[in-house]
Amino acid sequence: MPFEVPVSTFNAQEHATNKVLRSNQLEETILQQFKSSYEDFWGVGGSDSVKGIDEGQVPTFVSTGSRYSVAQMQAIIDVMGATAIQILTAAAGLVQFIEAAYPGVLEDRYKGAAFDYTIGQSGLTLTGLNSAWTPPEVEE
Numbered sequence: 001m002p003f004e005v006p007v008s009t010f011n012a013q014e015h016a017t018n019k020v021l022r023s024n025q026l027e028e029t030i031l032q033q034f035k036s037s038y039e040d041f042w043g044v045g046g047s048d049s050v051k052g053i054d055e056g057q058v059p060t061f062v063s064t065g066s067r068y069s070v071a072q073m074q075a076i077i078d079v080m081g082a083t084a085i086q087i088l089t090a091a092a093g094l095v096q097f098i099e100a101a102y103p104g105v106l107e108d109r110y111k112g113a114a115f116d117y118t119i120g121q122s123g124l125t126l127t128g129l130n131s132a133w134t135p136p137e138v139e140e
Contacts, residue, residue: 027102034094035110041087042114043067044133061107065135066114073115074126084124088113109133 039045043066048059066073077084098106109132116127 027105030098031102031105034098034106038091038110038114041091042133043073044114046133046135061109063109063133063135065133066129070115070126070128077124077126081123085119088124 044063045065045067046061046063049062068076080087095106095111099111109130112130114130114133116130118125118127
């Protein structure tokens with residue numbers, strides 16, 4: 001006589017847990033992909049500094065600047081032409097989406113262009129690296 005095999009029943013807790021975990025993974029993936037694309041486009045980077053941070057304090061972001069000079073980034077923008085403005089417009093839309101879907105998780109430095117610029121008859125003209133991405137001055 002074979003033993004009766006237990007039949008699993010629906011486990012709402014397990015299903016709910018899995019759905020929340022997947023939602024959290026999606027948020028992390030969206031943030032990671034957006035930041036990575038942003039940093040690649042502008043050539044910027046940096047890291048959180050914990051030097052001199054007391055327990056309980058939040059680390060401070062320290063920029064390493066951009067791998068591109070203003071002139072180099074301007075040359076890239078010039079080659080792109082109107083596409084550059086389309087990309088900036090799409091990026092602004094993504095920032096709005098991220099802010100609406102996940103309020104407060106995107107650092108301010110990612111909410112605008114990494115280079116300051118003006119728009120005129122000749123198109124987009126870069127004026128310098130945005131202060132959020134300017135590396136700190138090295139003390140001698």
